[in-house]
Amino acid sequence: MNKESMEDVRNAIRTGGWEGPTAGLAPGFVQANLVILPQSQAADFLLFCTRNPKPCPLLEVTDPGDPVPRKTAPGADLRTDLPRYRVWRHGELVEERREIRDLWREDAVAFLVGCSFSFESILLRSGVPVRHIEEGRNVPMYRTSIPCEPAGSFHGNLVVSMRPLPPREAIRAVEITSRYPQVHGAPVHLGDPAGIGIGDLNRPDYGDAVTVRPGELPVFWACGVTPQAVAVASRPEWMITHAPGHMLITDMKESELVN
Amino acid sequence: MNKESMEDVRNAIRTGGWEGPTAGLAPGFVQANLVILPQSQAADFLLFCTRNPKPCPLLEVTDPGDPVPRKTAPGADLRTDLPRYRVWRHGELVEERREIRDLWREDAVAFLVGCSFSFESILLRSGVPVRHIEEGRNVPMYRTSIPCEPAGSFHGNLVVSMRPLPPREAIRAVEITSRYPQVHGAPVHLGDPAGIGIGDLNRPDYGDAVTVRPGELPVFWACGVTPQAVAVASRPEWMITHAPGHMLITDMKESELVN
Structure with missing residues (x-):
């Protein structure tokens, strides 16, 4: 598989051709956990991840309002390219959905966290x-x-x-x-x-x-x-995450991860 | 400490100024276990070490008859620069001594093995x-x-x-x-x-x-x-080793060992 194939996999997810968990999809490529928070909370959450790198290894943090993970998957759109999302309000799960286009905000900051x-x-x-x-x-x-x-x-x-x-x-x-x-x-x-x-x-x-x-x-x-449990416990007024097992497939190869 | 200081430490040992165990001497420098065998057994022992790298990590193997470890301590003499030696015949410990000049042979091959x-x-x-x-x-x-x-x-x-x-x-x-x-x-x-x-x-x-x-x-x-226990068990007609705790101090820095 190559990076162009990752575009195809994400396209299939975006257009409804794949709705299930991503385990086993795109073998050899890195998948990521997603946490989206308002900019007002992003600085503290970034600090939390930095202080706790073992549970919260940051692969990428986006600029406010930018739905494109320019480092790890520059062809992806974080509003549509995961198979399932969870929407949280004040720490309560209010909805699971297939895309979040109409929920996206200009102050949304996305955290992509390494996945086991x-x-x-x-x-x-x-x-x-x-x-x-x-x-x-x-x-x-x-x-x-x-x-x-x-x-x-x-x-x-x-x-x-x-x-x-x-x-x-x-x-x-x-x-x-x-x-x-x-x-x-x-x-x-x-x-x-x-x-x-x-x-x-x-x-x-x-x-x-x-x-x-x-x-x-x-x-x-x-x-x-x-990080997701910690974010929920802090009860942010608005938060979006991936649904368990439904990750972002990035363009990063696992072989690029070695230290 | 630098490599010149290692010369001084080995000189002190050679001239009788240090007779004890080497633990704690020359901090930061690699010490080595020593096994000396006749050339007739050296090929098999080399193969044994190669097949068992965890117990027998080879730092250096000398040419037959050459008492100088040219890679790890080019200024050293393996016949005099360890504080204490053990002499074995047919697998029996026959002698402990401070130097082995008169026992050295033209077919002697020295194995320097990494030490914990x-x-x-x-x-x-x-x-x-x-x-x-x-x-x-x-x-x-x-x-x-x-x-x-x-x-x-x-x-x-x-x-x-x-x-x-x-x-x-x-x-x-x-x-x-x-x-x-x-x-x-x-x-x-x-x-x-x-x-x-x-x-x-x-x-x-x-x-x-x-x-x-x-x-x-x-x-x-x-x-x-x-490796020493295995060599003893094979009962070679002639073998010399370091005495326990009385190692060769090399010129290698521990920082050179990292993989």
Whole structure:
């Protein structure tokens, strides 16, 4: 696939030819989480992301009112090119929709945040298994007791995703993901879930539980759900995000992410 | 310190001004394990090291009969510049001595193998604590159930060193040491010692036991004792090694090791 093909994929999404989640679409290309906020809150949110780079690795921040991500996907339109959006008012989800053309504002600032889809495909290509993909489930995610560094009205605890691995693969996974800081980088914890305030691995706060086999360690990465959860908790009067699993497909190749 | 100072340190050792272990000498410079074998066995031992790079990271292999490590310490003489040597015959330790001038042979090939002193100082500078240094002990080392890849007469199981760390520091330690493959690289195991055939952390096969605190994971790295143990087990008619802890100080800076 090349960058021209990414235009085709985004065109298919824009014109209604693809409405589903983007996992597995455009293999080898980076997908991004989306958070759109009014300019009045953008400076604080930018500071929050800067202070918490593991859960909030910024791939790009747009200029106010500009719906084009000029760095990561210059041919894309953020108002139409994701398959599904969520609209939030004062921290409440009010609507899911297929495009947001008529909601766009001149003071809208879009944050594109790295997504673990990329490092999962890198792990798989490196021979490290990913359990929730094997089991056909969504990755299990958990709220932790680890506070993020606050910024203005934005504050909250870290959300992590979990992938169980035998010790040797856990070490390999740390080595590999540490070289990809733009998609959450190295894990934040491994081993005992109670060490970061997680009570029961079988009851994730988001996503689905997966099997943890004898001899495996649960390995926890900072999760891109964190910035969205933190943004919702701050109750901005207006906010738009991607719907879970329905990401922006960028022109960036995963191979460009290596540090 | 600069490379000229390394000459001074080695001169002090050569002339009897320093007889002790080299840990802590010449901070910032790479120290090396030494194995000297007859040329007749050197090809197989080189193959063994090449096949087992984690326990046997080769910094340099000398030409037969040449006592000068021309790459890593061109001003050094391997017959005199380590504080203490061990002489082995048919796999039995027959002598410890301060220099090996009269034992040197025209068919002697020296193997300089990376040493964990370097990555420990890198860990400490990165803020990762090293328990056996805190406790003033030798690092605990264990024979494992992990077989090395054999080569000719050289075969045996991996020996590992262990450093206990809280999960977050364990992850940092993997990230850091993975960038230093010439000094054993990333760990080979973490967590349950039984997973690699270790029965009791309190009874190391070499070195001293250290405290493992609640919530800490034991982290295991391939150890430079492995090549020496494997060489001894193959019972070469003649072999000389450094005495434990009495290393060659090279001209290489630790900062040159990063991958």
